[in-house]
Amino acid sequence: MADIASGEKVRTLDLDLRRRATAVIPGGMYGHMNVNYLPDAYPQFYERSEGTRVWDVDGNEYVDFMCSFGPMILGYKHPGVEGAAAAQAAKGNTQPGPAACMVDLGELLVERVAHADWAMFAKNGTDATTIALMAARGETGRNKVLAATGAYHGSAPWATIRMDGVAPEERANLHYYEYNDAASVELAIEQAGADNVAAIITSPFKHNAGFDQEDVDPAFARRLRELCDELGAALVMDEVRAGFRLNHGGSWEPLGVDPDLSGWSKAIANGYPLAAVLGRGRYAEAASRIFVTGSFWFQAVPMAAALATINALRDEDAVAVMERVGNRLRDEFDQLANEIGVPIRQTGPVQMPNLSFPDDQNFAKATAFCTTMLERGVIVHPRHNWFLSATHTDDDVDRFLDAAQHGLEAVLA
């Protein structure tokens, strides 16, 4: 492991860029990639990436367990995806209309995802969840939407995590339930009025940032489906974060529960900017009536990359690969923590690990752990789930465990 230096990193160029950024970017950075509220050891700016490795602007190398917050499901610079993208780019990308690969991609998604009778494409996960709700409202003629407390469905005013800049009217149609609590859904329906509910939006499992993750209770999933059927409302699945990491189709297919509409982004094109809305036939007519578009939504390169990604995921048996590596990481990390005597909690699917420490005031333990991990060349996040890719190997897990030993000792100290 000589190629990854341990101990405090040189961060001269990163700090210089951060000083410059403060002058021209509000707060110096914004959004989920803003490291101003993360451990000081976090680099803000990156130079290059390859496979499971990234290098910050000071040349420090890291094994990346964040996959750029999800997109890099096949690792950085996957040859099949890059080849497909380059071949399309040589022909055209942004053009006066889409390329043939848009139809190929629509057909592939309809084939792979059980509930999908049709597909639409956009750029952001937020676009996908917003369009799904528009299709639900357009079809039902109703406006109320039920969402789980604390769930993240995008950063548009109706969904973002803070109320700064949001007018209250933009949230007027939302009612809230507790994930995995069917009684709370029924209460929210009562509050909204059963005849007013256009959609219940949910996620494959509970992945609220800053909290332990929670797998879905299959009975809860089935009950959501029943309630939507009774109401004539759309069950909308937000697959943006988890899509294609849990299953080579919809995340709830193994439970036998299909949504009516689903929103996808992040991992569907291995880092190329794309989002998709998939839906059942009932919602196609409404989806054709709503007017949604974007200057870059019909770009050919991200669609060619998505075709290559989705095919590679199955060809490489990606979900099984991530599960095997993820199970090893979870088991040996638990064992290590037990040996060192630091209680930890690992929650959610193993391919999207989430770590927390019991009684962790202000994430102090998580911060100490992350700081050491970064100093030893491993990128993990103190308050957000991590992401495995199909490229993560036993060697990467070894590096994780080696760093984690020091990280847990730092927590103990």
Next chain:
Amino acid sequence: MADIASGEKVRTLDLDLRRRATAVIPGGMYGHMNVNYLPDAYPQFYERSEGTRVWDVDGNEYVDFMCSFGPMILGYKHPGVEGAAAAQAAKGNTQPGPAACMVDLGELLVERVAHADWAMFAKNGTDATTIALMAARGETGRNKVLAATGAYHGSAPWATIRMDGVAPEERANLHYYEYNDAASVELAIEQAGADNVAAIITSPFKHNAGFDQEDVDPAFARRLRELCDELGAALVMDEVRAGFRLNHGGSWEPLGVDPDLSGWSKAIANGYPLAAVLGRGRYAEAASRIFVTGSFWFQAVPMAAALATINALRDEDAVAVMERVGNRLRDEFDQLANEIGVPIRQTGPVQMPNLSFPDDQNFAKATAFCTTMLERGVIVHPRHNWFLSATHTDDDVDRFLDAAQHGLEAVLA
């Protein structure tokens, strides 16, 4: 001109793709690139593009006067832009954080655009206008926004052109004025309540699709600035469609009127997916408080492409080039129409031409004209402004005029 065949085009592959698309895409296509409501001669799917030329999937070649609805301001496959994008792609694109070029791009925009003290980046024009309004609301603590009747500011529920799928509450804070009519702005302020106005959003000129364009009255621009100053509200400029085609800075800089916030996209990265919000210092603190983000907003390749684009625009004196070619097209097209005896109206800036025919019921004349133009290998739009690029040459104008002679004769017949 032997390389562009005239007369009805072979469209076998396009029609086959459209049949397949109908099965997996609602309505067969959606958004501004949907040709289902355009002349039959319009191709839906494109194979490749280069300079000012595009080829549809059946191999038919066209001179493109739409520039993919704006983005291709330097033409397809501009060597400088493609070189910068490829150099960045070889290092990294979607990574766990931005690359250094994000800071470079922020600095360049702050240098080039007079009112800009800071920059934020996103993917869609809709993201940019939405974020600008969030920053305005965040700073003023008010919610009402004034927009011009019929103006297009994006396809999010608050802005899109149809109410299908939109809950009325999402429009509750909007009041409307007539572009170039200061009295109507004052009336809208009265209706909204002067103390409630967070922002007045406007565009560099009136470019409502389906209507003649209208240059801004400088007195109206100055009055908007005065009213915003009196109200303590933000003047928000939607530069998404016109940005960098009228001026190598903000579009109203030649008038001496600066907005507080502006939203950019389309042409800023010559076809790479990027949007930007620029703002004055007063709005930086609020912009740092609102939570907006996207999985692909920090991608390095579009930012590297934007740096190359914005520098090339000035190095190539792009605005002057587009004005010269655009003036020739406008003058000689007017002369041609006069000779043939078909009254036409050309409106708006010459680099964003808009054609209409007086007394054109249901756009019948525009449709006949466009059909002939397409058959003769020239892409123009019957109801939306066209776009010139800095790559359009006198040869392209010759081709336009040659096709236009037949197009005008078809209108006459």
